[in-house]
Amino acid sequence: MPSQPDSSQLNNGSSAHRTLSGGGEMGALMRTIDWAKTPVGPVEKWPHSLKTAVRILLDCRLPMYIAWGKEFTQFYNDAYRSIVGNKHPAAMGISAQETWPEIWSTIGPMWVEVWQGQSFGFDNFKLTIERFGYPEDCYFDFSYSPVPDDTGNVAGVLVTFTETTEKVLLQQRLQASADQLTRIFEHAPVGIALLSGPELVYEFVNEPYLELVDHRPVIGKPLRVALPELAGQGIYESLAQAYETGQPYIGRPQMLLKRGQPPTLQHCAFEVVYQPLPDQQGQTESIVVIGFEVTELVKAQREAELANRAKDEFLAMLGHELRNPLAPILTALNLMQLRGTSEVERERTIIERQVRHLVALVDDLLDVSRLARGKLTLKKQRIELAEIIAEAVEQCSPLLEQRHHQLELQVPNTGLTVEADPRRLTQVIANLLNNAAKYTEPGGKVTILGERLDDEVLLWVRDNGSGIEPELLPKIFDLFYQEQQSMERSQGGLGLGLAIVKNLVGLHGGRVTAASAGKGRGSEFSVWLPFALATQAEETLEVIPNLSQPGQLRILIVDDNMDGAEMLATSLSLYGHTIQVAHDGLEGLKAAQSFLPDVAILDIGLPTINGYELARRIRQLPELQKIRLLAVSGYGQQEDRERSLEAGFDLHLVKPVDFVDLNTALFEEQP
Template sequence: MTPQSVPPFLAAGGALGADIHRHDWSATAVGPPQTWPVAVQATLATWLDSPQAMCMAWGPELHFLFNEAYRPFLGDRAAGAIGRRFADLWSDVWPDIEPIVARALRGEGSRFDEMPLTMLRNGAPEDTWWSFTYMPLRDEHGSVIGMVSTSTDATAQVVAARQATAERARQRHALQQMPGFVALLSGPEHVFDYVNDAYRTIAGERDFLGNGVRQVFPELADQGYYELLDRVYATGEPFNAQSRPIRLAGHAQEHFIDLLYHPIRDDAGAVTGIFVGGYDVTPRVSAERSLRGLNETLEARVQERSAELLRAEEALRQAQKLEAVGQLTGGVAHDFNNLLTVIGTSVELMRRKNLPEERRRKYLEAIADTVRRASRLTAQLLAFARRQPLRPEVFDVSRQVAGVAELVRPLVGGRVQIRIEGDAAPHLADADASQFETALVNLAVNARDAMDGEGELRVRIEAVDALPALRGQPARPGRFVAVSVQDTGSGIPADKMELIFEPFYTTKEVGKGTGLGLSQVFGFAQQSGGDIAVQSTPGEGTTFTLYLPQATATATAQRPVAAPLPVAPAPLLLPARILVVEDNNTVGQFSTAVLQDLGYRTHWAHDAQEALALLEADHERFDLVFSDVIMPGMNGVELAQAIRQRWPGLPVVLTSGYSEVLAADTRHGFELVQKPYSVAALSRVIQQAIRNRAPGG
């Protein structure tokens, strides 16, 4: 058959029209195409070359015809689809579409949007969604001779919409887990799209969603918050503040919040909303105010009679605890603001249209990971708040190790084998059993991470007659119980061995560890009268050996020795001149104020370089140098050594919150005041240092 013989009404269909013409219609009731009704011919001539996917089924047995735009919907049905009975071609979905076909044959049209159909595709059932119409096909007399359909495969859009909905739900779930308050605002009126439970806890139950900030919080009209939001929306510049006051309706007292406003942008970079996050820090601000009040009356308190002095000293100790908690919570709140910035930016990026799924998952993981880091920070804060003095007792190390081994088996995972070695005899130690368990868990977790979750963990217990020489200290005779924890992991490079016990030092990825685990083990061992040794070969593994003082079978638990009662500051010898070296503005102002209240004259240098410059100019104007240890650049110990070398008669008193290791190392030879310190302790140390000042200083 030649192309010229194709009827004109099929010619627009090209190759498909030719295929329709070539099909053997002799066995059907509809006959050859030249004899088909005018309505059928006109319909085919109209839509065979249409870009809209269309099909028809006509005749007593509903023989199927389609255009090229419809062909992709057929898949492997396309071969042999021309002229096939409609019910046979779509037998897998016929129970679902037969009523719709029947309605069309009765002369009634139908339209469906995103109708779900489970059909065979590529040889397997697949969930699909379709938008289509079924319309009756009438001949020139108005009789229904078949049906015509326009179709759109909506599967990809439905799946994408469902994934987007699920992803939004995951995002909201992640924000819901935030320990701080979170809200999402949209538009210049700052309409609430979302608030988490922490936000409702602070603000109270209000009609948030769909309403603007001015409607929800009318009491903020004179507090500057409307203006801040307007400025962030107009400029696109984020805003953050710490300890900002806020007065809320229904609350008798003023609150204080750490606050972040971060703009949310669309694909074109235009600001479309604002991310709001923060924390209620009212307890911290109250504690700081209480501390300032105590410090203002401190000098009067220490001049009272001895009974009143004891009460004042107790109040001071409590105030120092409050100060430590206040500083710690301030640092954590600062870190939380950083975490909120990560979350806010990720939310902003995820709101962009057409964002690739891989990047969207990356940003979602960033939010989840940040939530986990925030949760760990909160746990650390609670741990510091509940920290107790050591409670030494006599316990069987072997039994304790066996108990801890059962505890950590689920923690290290089934791919890590734990073996306990040593004789079965009891090994009694005199130490804090709870802290010993924590130390073992920290060592086991470090070993698991070093082995990447797979390997062998050996714990050996034995009695030894001496501590080995460690970190420059000579061997020390005595009876000790040695607990060795050996792994088959990656090992520790030689240049990192001196750093592993430093607080906050870690080689793990961000969010995988705080760097406090080995510091806890080290501090516990030394405070208990023992020590810890480490041996490592890169690529083969590491062995940590914890030494604890051995106890006899008849020994009883040791109680902590009570600290000596504080005494009042000694009378001031003379109006000494003190050079204060402190890089922290708050601490520097406080230190100089306290020293001035004690009668000293002070000069404040913000770092070691500034202090050396002042001493080079005129060292005789100062009677003593009072310096922090932890400072950027040259630290306090290095500064003290430089002063000792250049001006050996000038006394130096150091102060540090990380002073236990420093105090134990007598090679420095400097007086040390441990933070937080009392005024009485500071006065005694400084006056003693001035009394002992070498001639010629």
């Protein structure tokens, strides 16, 4: 570093003082240097051009640097201080070659050309500068200009600098991110496109997107021009709305017409996302379109739905076809009982029990179908749990007695009120009781307990039977699940009962659990139901009159199942009713007009015209305005019952119909 003069030397040079006045920190530093010992000599002997350049340099707020003379002696201002880094303050007043050896091979040749009168300017020029002992890549906007001496010859280089390192590094990071995002888009397994401006011009598409548009050259084209086949399918409109509102659009699988190979329109399914991208003012600038074809998936889903629907229809048809032959069998059994054929009572009882078991299996199949489709509805009323349990026990008594089980009831008659469908809740408890009876050795014990816990009613069904292995408990309520049985399948069943129990309890707003200490140690099923608070006026149940000795009626039976119609007619005639039978819809309509019945029992699946249409036509006959119409069908789903009511039926009964229930229904609708 040049030596520093004493104050007397500086004061004696008033010209030097004026030249180096001001300038902040760098001006103060220059005033301490003995310039006489540098190549530029004492300040008072500097050429006028150098003095002027230095005064401008010191007053300038932008980074400025002067290299003077053939030795390139350096001058710089406060704004340039950070560029010099740890080379300051030694760099002031010494040769540029000595200060910047690491970049002299770059700037030296340029300065030689500046010395010849040329100027240079660069933006974001990269220089590797040693700062704080370490080389660092830096970027600058700068210019090199020649500085003339007093005679007009080039005597120095004026350098103006603005460091842009942070800006360049930020741009590099942004560009790297953009490049990475582009690579991600290019290699994404879904189609991606970028549409810009209100005309939605393609700026970018990846390979999967090109496959979706049949590899057409879409870049630079508006969407409507590139893909004209989308007109009228709502795509243009959805994209325009996303662009105008700035709100993203998510399109679920939808069928669209797209061009394929060969160039024909094909129906395909797509999922799409339109994501608007705003500019700095928040206005939509472009839209990212993400789309992928799901045609095969949608086809598979539709096929699964069709298969599921076919399964439900099959189960409904199966139930109908099974009920048709069961109806005359059960009616014949009732008829045998009425006639008092005691010689075959044992056989009759066995047949009846097996028929009712078969009916229960059909009901379970149809219940599973209804539950799976959410078609099963409840007819709730406020009722004491004890009444439901009594009905369930009555249904299960034959099995309990057959296996000589001890049944213990610990349920209060009142205080356990629930809001429930009595028939369905009875079905729940009866299923649990049947399970307990089946899986408990003869002479075992079955216990039913009930109590109220806060706002819930809790019911237990316990047995000391075969129990359940711990690993099987989580599966016990699954459809079609049964614990492994012997080859004889001594317990029977389809494995549907507990699945139906779980679903029915859930429909009542409750829950059910199973517990067992293990094989041979019994089991316990717990049912929780919401407790129903009492109201000031409880609904009273309608009392069904005693119809053991009903009056005589004129009854028309229309059924294409001749055996079923004959058995039903024979049974009803024992009560003194007058019966007429027809076997198709048109024959039934003629019979109704001539016979003028009080009650008509109509099958639904009739030849010529079905039971629904027959009911409508009978209702239109003026002379039969008060007739009672009963639908008796193998179809018993809720929609079947609703169709019957719409057609004019008073009641819909499902085959096989219990004879006592049918006789009651002749006069009044069952609850």
